[in-house]
Amino acid sequence: MRVHVNGDLREFRDGSTVAELLTEIGTTRQGVAVALEGEVVQRGRWAEIVVADGARLEILTAVQGG
Amino acid sequence: MTTESTVPATTAEPLRIGSYELDSRLIIGTGGASNLSVLERALVASGTELTTVAMRRADVDGGTGVLDLLRTLGIRLLPNTAGCRSAAEAVLTAKLAREALGTDLIKLEVHADDRTLLPEPSETLDAAEQLVADGFTVLAYTGDDPVIALRLEEAGCAAVMPLGAPIGTGLGIRNPHNIELIVARAGVPIVLDAGIGTASDAALAMELGCSAVLLSTAVTRAQDPERMAKAMRLAVESGRLAREAGRVPRRFWAQASSPPR
Numbered sequence: 001m002r003v004h005v006n007g008d009l010r011e012f013r014d015g016s017t018v019a020e021l022l023t024e025i026g027t028t029r030q031g032v033a034v035a036l037e038g039e040v041v042q043r044g045r046w047a048e049i050v051v052a053d054g055a056r057l058e059i060l061t062a063v064q065g066g
Numbered sequence: 067m068t069t070e071s072t073v074p075a076t077t078a079e080p081l082r083i084g085s086y087e088l089d090s091r092l093i094i095g096t097g098g099a100s101n102l103s104v105l106e107r108a109l110v111a112s113g114t115e116l117t118t119v120a121m122r123r124a125d126v127d128g129g130t131g132v133l134d135l136l137r138t139l140g141i142r143l144l145p146n147t148a149g150c151r152s153a154a155e156a157v158l159t160a161k162l163a164r165e166a167l168g169t170d171l172i173k174l175e176v177h178a179d180d181r182t183l184l185p186e187p188s189e190t191l192d193a194a195e196q197l198v199a200d201g202f203t204v205l206a207y208t209g210d211d212p213v214i215a216l217r218l219e220e221a222g223c224a225a226v227m228p229l230g231a232p233i234g235t236g237l238g239i240r241n242p243h244n245i246e247l248i249v250a251r252a253g254v255p256i257v258l259d260a261g262i263g264t265a266s267d268a269a270l271a272m273e274l275g276c277s278a279v280l281l282s283t284a285v286t287r288a289q290d291p292e293r294m295a296k297a298m299r300l301a302v303e304s305g306r307l308a309r310e311a312g313r314v315p316r317r318f319w320a321q322a323s324s325p326p327r
Contacts, residue, residue: 014224031133032124033166040161057121060162062103064096064119065299066146066173066282 001053011049027063032061034042077267083255084203086142086171091272092113092302093144093257095282098234099291108285109139112295114138118144118173118282122161144205146173151186154192160197171278172197173227175207176245183233186224187214191221198222207259210244212251219254225279227256230271231261234283239265242274249275265294265301272305273313 001014005025012021018034018041034041035058042051051057080087094114099105109117138142147162151155153176160172171272174193186207186262197204198221205225206218215226228248231237238261239245249256255277262268262281271279279302288294 006125017274031166033121033164034164035158035162037228038158040158040165042165058162059120060159061124062119062133062143062145062168063122064099064168065122066095066097066118066144066148066175 001051002053003051004056006057006059014053016051017047018049018051018057020047021051022059025059026030027059032059034059069326073192081255083205083239086116086117086153086203088142088278090299090308091278092268092299093117093278093280094285094295095280096132096136096286097282098286102135104291106133106135106139106287108291108295109141111258111292112285112297113299115142116144117141118146118280119167120146120148121159127280130175142169142171143167143169144173145169146175148175148195150176151178151189153178153187153189153196156189156193157196157200160193160202161200164202164306168200170203171203173205173207174223183230185209187211190214191217194221194223205257208250210241211243212247215248215256216251219252225257225277226252227257227259229260230258230267233260236263236284237261237262238263239270239274245271245274245276262298265297268301269305269308270299271300273308275309278302281319300306 002009003012080089082089090113092112095110095118124290145167147159149157154178175309176186176189177183177284194204194206204223206223207227208214218226229240257278257280258271258276259280262284264314268279285291285295
């Protein structure tokens with residue numbers, strides 16, 4: 001399946017969860033948050049939420065600013 | 067013989083924003099620093115206890131350097147919604163910040179356009195209402211309009227943060243009377259945010275009655291950020307003391323300060 005991750009279309013194994021996607025991408029777990037289709041996915045649910053083909057996933061972290 | 071002054075170097079009253087208490091009245095933004103080591107020295111010199119960070123897309127190799135630094139220094143995080151153009155975007159960014167950083171503090175800013183970076187008042191107010199209802203401690207960036215400032219307080223914001231001048235301009239406080247008007251009827255802390263160029267601007271903000279000052283560019287892009295951070299710390303303390311001391315009224319004609327002959 002293909003998922004839009006931070007705007008880039010990427011290939012993943014069908015039926016992957018949010019947690020599996022993060023592992024595949026290699027994102028650090030600390031200080032990040034995930035939105036799936038514009039809704040926040042709480043950290044505790046990363047391992048259970050399955051991502052659909054064509055979904056839009058945003059991974060955000062804190063950077064210098066403001 | 068000298069007598070020790072009993073006036074405290076800093077005012078004893080802490081800054082209260084929602085349920086948070088801070089001894090420092092200087093909030094620093096981390097944007098613009100050339101590297102983390104410069105930023106670290108500036109933050110330490112400023113004495114700040116609350117520092118802003120922005121939320122951005124995590125890149126694959128993305129370091130969390132600024133977060134590690136702030137944790138090491140024991141400085142509380144104030145995530146912002148900078149870059150958001152609508153209430154919906156700002157609300158989602160705030161929720162992501164809460165999830166990522168484990169704080170209910172949010173500096174709400176919704177910019178109207180890239181050239182002025184001025185706050186969009188109706189979107190800001192809309193987002194403020196939604197975030198307050200969701201349990202956030204909202205610090206709202208706003209223009210220097212006393213009416214909007216009051217509306218944001220009524221919406222439940224924990225602090226209202228009027229600009230002195232547009233972000234990054236260093237033009238100081240362009241309408242001091244408006245800031246005084248905002249302060250005069252505020253029931254929550256007023257934090258002067260944006261436009262500070264140098265120490266006298268920060269002192270003026272406090273003399274006008276602001277509860278705190280938020281600045282970044284003035285320090286991070288100064289030729290010597292650490293020295294400027296120290297200057298800002300002293301300016302905020304001086305301005306606060308002067309406000310509490312009560313300045314003399316302005317007079318048109320001279321008034322002799324020596325007794326008449």
